[in-house]
Amino acid sequence: MTFDFKGRFQNAFGYVNSSISRRLASLGFDVSNDKTSNRKLSVYSWNNDTTFDEVTLRRDVAGVNESYLFGYSGMMQESLNVFAPPPMLSLKRSKKIATTTLDGDSLECVERYNTEPYDITWRGLLIDMDNHEFPLDKLESINRIFEVNGVWNVDSEILNRVGVNAIYIKDIDIDFVEGYEDTIQYTLTARAIKPLEYQLIIT
Numbered sequence: 001m002t003f004d005f006k007g008r009f010q011n012a013f014g015y016v017n018s019s020i021s022r023r024l025a026s027l028g029f030d031v032s033n034d035k036t037s038n039r040k041l042s043v044y045s046w047n048n049d050t051t052f053d054e055v056t057l058r059r060d061v062a063g064v065n066e067s068y069l070f071g072y073s074g075m076m077q078e079s080l081n082v083f084a085p086p087p088m089l090s091l092k093r094s095k096k097i098a099t100t101t102l103d104g105d106s107l108e109c110v111e112r113y114n115t116e117p118y119d120i121t122w123r124g125l126l127i128d129m130d131n132h133e134f135p136l137d138k139l140e141s142i143n144r145i146f147e148v149n150g151v152w153n154v155d156s157e158i159l160n161r162v163g164v165n166a167i168y169i170k171d172i173d174i175d176f177v178e179g180y181e182d183t184i185q186y187t188l189t190a191r192a193i194k195p196l197e198y199q200l201i202i203t
Contacts, residue, residue: 008125012177012185013088054086056155057145068145070124083138087124087188089158093117117192118164125183132182139174142186146172153195166195 054071071086094116099108126138145152146169153166171189 008127008177008180008183011179012125012175012183013123053089053156053158055089055159057152058155059148059150059152061150068141083124083126083142085125085127087122089156090121090123091162092119092121118159118162120159120164120167120188120190120192122188122190124186125177126186127184128182134181135184139184142172142174145169146188151193151195159192164192166193167191168193 054069056070057068059066068083070083095113096116097113098111100111101108126135126142128135128138148169151166151168154160154164156164159165159167167190169188169190171187173187173189175185175187177183177185
């Protein structure tokens with residue numbers, strides 16, 4: 001059977017993706033075969049130059065490692081710690097600026113400024129690609145990720161390139177995708193923070 005993400009992304013996020021990513025095609029994802037079920041996966045993207053950033057959240061508490069992969073490489077794995085497809089990330093950053101208006105002039109003098117951390121919007125889908133039932137296990141896992149009142153170390157080519165190596169999650173939004181009972185849409189709002197190891201060394 002062919003598994004197509006096109007309708008799910010269109011109903012969840014309101015756009016139509018039309019062509020296969022060149023990078024994914026070279027990796028065989030346009031006709032990736034699961035040898036156990038002869039299943040074929042069709043992965044659609046914006047255009048031929050689109051690439052996908054696989055993201056891993058990690059934390060180590062009292063010697064217990066916890067890790068979650070958001071990406072295509074784990075698509076065929078039976079694991080509650082693998083989420084496919086990978087998330088769509090949006091980044092926003094601001095500066096706090098204290099200014100003084102000069103008397104009799106429309107100009108401002110900048111007294112001081114400070115660069116704030118990145119705010120990250122993380123959108124994705126939870127899909128039961130095996131039984132095509134409501135993905136309760138994935139829903140529990142994403143809720144468990146949100147309930148952590150602490151720092152997640154993050155491995156991501158995009159985020160690491162802008163200096164984001166750790167985040168804390170502020171909000172979660174869960175919605176359902178019309179016409180696909182095996183799919184849940186989720187949005188996480190996160191903020192960049194220094195990794196826990198860095199904080200322990202500094203303090």
